[in-house]
Amino acid sequence: MRTLLSLIIGSVAWLAAPSLPAQDFTLPDLGSSAESLATPEELRRYGRQLLGSFRQAGLLFDDPLLDEYIETLGYRLVAHGRRPDQHFKFFLIRDRTVNAFAAPGGYIGTYAGMVLLTEREDELAAVLAHEVAHITQNHTLRGAESASKASLPIMLGMLAAMVAASQSSSSSSGDAAQAAIMGGMGLMQQAQINYTRANEYEADRIGIQTLAGAGFDPFAQADVWVRMSRFARNYGVSPPEILRTHPFESTRIVEAKARAEGMTVVPRQDTVGSGHDGRYELFRERLRILTNGSSRDLVGYYRDRLDADPDSIYDRYGLALALSQRDSFNEATRLATGLVEAHPDTLAFALLLADIDGRNGREAQALARYRELNTRHPDRAAILAPYAELLLKHGDVDDATLAANLLRPLIDRDTDHAKLYALIGRAYEISGDENRAAEAHALSAAYNGRFEDSLVQFERLQRRSDLDYYQRARVQARITELMPIVLEIRRRPSSASRG
Numbered sequence: 001m002r003t004l005l006s007l008i009i010g011s012v013a014w015l016a017a018p019s020l021p022a023q024d025f026t027l028p029d030l031g032s033s034a035e036s037l038a039t040p041e042e043l044r045r046y047g048r049q050l051l052g053s054f055r056q057a058g059l060l061f062d063d064p065l066l067d068e069y070i071e072t073l074g075y076r077l078v079a080h081g082r083r084p085d086q087h088f089k090f091f092l093i094r095d096r097t098v099n100a101f102a103a104p105g106g107y108i109g110t111y112a113g114m115v116l117l118t119e120r121e122d123e124l125a126a127v128l129a130h131e132v133a134h135i136t137q138n139h140t141l142r143g144a145e146s147a148s149k150a151s152l153p154i155m156l157g158m159l160a161a162m163v164a165a166s167q168s169s170s171s172s173s174g175d176a177a178q179a180a181i182m183g184g185m186g187l188m189q190q191a192q193i194n195y196t197r198a199n200e201y202e203a204d205r206i207g208i209q210t211l212a213g214a215g216f217d218p219f220a221q222a223d224v225w226v227r228m229s230r231f232a233r234n235y236g237v238s239p240p241e242i243l244r245t246h247p248f249e250s251t252r253i254v255e256a257k258a259r260a261e262g263m264t265v266v267p268r269q270d271t272v273g274s275g276h277d278g279r280y281e282l283f284r285e286r287l288r289i290l291t292n293g294s295s296r297d298l299v300g301y302y303r304d305r306l307d308a309d310p311d312s313i314y315d316r317y318g319l320a321l322a323l324s325q326r327d328s329f330n331e332a333t334r335l336a337t338g339l340v341e342a343h344p345d346t347l348a349f350a351l352l353l354a355d356i357d358g359r360n361g362r363e364a365q366a367l368a369r370y371r372e373l374n375t376r377h378p379d380r381a382a383i384l385a386p387y388a389e390l391l392l393k394h395g396d397v398d399d400a401t402l403a404a405n406l407l408r409p410l411i412d413r414d415t416d417h418a419k420l421y422a423l424i425g426r427a428y429e430i431s432g433d434e435n436r437a438a439e440a441h442a443l444s445a446a447y448n449g450r451f452e453d454s455l456v457q458f459e460r461l462q463r464r465s466d467l468d469y470y471q472r473a474r475v476q477a478r479i480t481e482l483m484p485i486v487l488e489i490r491r492r493p494s495s496a497s498r499g
Contacts, residue, residue: 045481065283067416081129086136088107091109092110096116127224215267219257301322323335379410381415400427400428439461
């Protein structure tokens with residue numbers, strides 16, 4: 001199943017890269033006939049379907065703090081890449097598989113396992129820079145050029161179902177996904193969306209250039225390859241199929257180091273983390289906990305680490321978060337309070353303490369913390385999502401009105417954080433604004449992959465006689481946007497069966 005998945009999206013170079021003699025392959029930046037397969041708007045529409053399908057399958061994190069980090073890091077690299085004005089969307093897959101991928105339209109997914117494999121921010125940046133290069137060089141579309149334009153939405157539509165099926169060991173789960181896989185076999189073979197050797201080496205070369213330009217260590221790409229090689233060797237007697245069919249070789253590591261030798265690193269004026277403010281380490285520990293099935297196991301893990309290094313703020317944060325996940329609030333509060341007092345400007349610590357207060361019966365104290373954080377860091381989803389959720393807990397009209405007013409600036413920017421639409425919809429319900437509540441819930445359905453449901457809700461809302469001019473225009477725009485998506489979804493089964 002993972003082999004087929006890698007066929008569709010290249011399954012990233014990190015796992016599927018063949019070895020070549022040392023040389024650079026240069027493909028043109030612009031003018032590829034692959035760009036005629038779909039317009040940028042069509043590709044973004046397909047990507048929105050992809051994200052919605054992932055979210056519907058429970059494969060995306062519902063955590064704005066994690067999203068904020070990966071997006072910030074990704075866009076720093078895009079700013080120093082070949083096409084800084086191109087659309088990109090960076091997201092995290094809730095699975096410990098060591099992988100990442102680039103999909104048409106600028107959608108780049110990174111598995112939690114890949115993040116946990118890295119040991120510094122430069123290495124994670126190397127993974128993303130390589131994927132950004134696949135997008136800017138049109139590799140994802142060049143691979144599909146032999147297939148018809150009509151096959152592209154079908155392939156993207158089946159991708160999330162296939163990933164969802166690959167996460168389960170149950171023989172009875174994922175029947176629909178399995179059907180999608182079997183129905184699309186012929187189409188996948190026809191499309192042959194696999195990265196060529198030239199694509200891989202070009203992505204290596206451009207990725208290293210992007211790393212250096214963004215102020216990251218260009219040797220980090222070779223370091224990631226070394227980690228992947230060790231991971232493959234240490235996996236055991238029965239590694240995943242993709243590691244058996246795409247073994248790692250030393251040639252590519254040597255060439256990555258040789259390329260990095262000639263790079264001039266541009267000093268970073270500011271940073272998203274690493275050794276400067278620790279955001280990378282905090283992000284990684286948060287990810288470790290949110291993908292772990294047993295917080296009790298991690299409590300022991302962090303206690304052992306703190307025995308070895310009592311001064312590690314990252315392990316103290318991990319222990320506090322792990323304790324809070326199993327409702328051990330007293331010790332979690334003590335740890336989080338100490339972190340906030342020692343590092344008052346670190347948002348992750350302040351948010352953890354506010355969350356613990358809110359779940360431990362100290363709601364007034366938690367609300368005060370969120371209010372103060374929002375004053376210092378306005379319009380941050382990582383703050384406003386838990387703040388609004390706590391305001392809405394008891395159904396108070398005044399609190400709901402405040403929550404709606406806090407969330408509206410983010411909603412007006414058409415944020416990708418699906419949870420915010422559900423929250424503001426609830427806020428409008430409590431405060432009595434039925435039309436805005438209906439609009440928000442319809443948007444929530446769309447961002448959660450329920451496109452037909454969303455279209456039905458918008459069409460029902462459009463029939464109301466009490467919409468004002470601006471809301472009616474917004475509703476009509478959403479219907480226009482959703483209609484081709486829904487039509488593609490309705491056509492998909494019959495199209496896939498002809499593959």
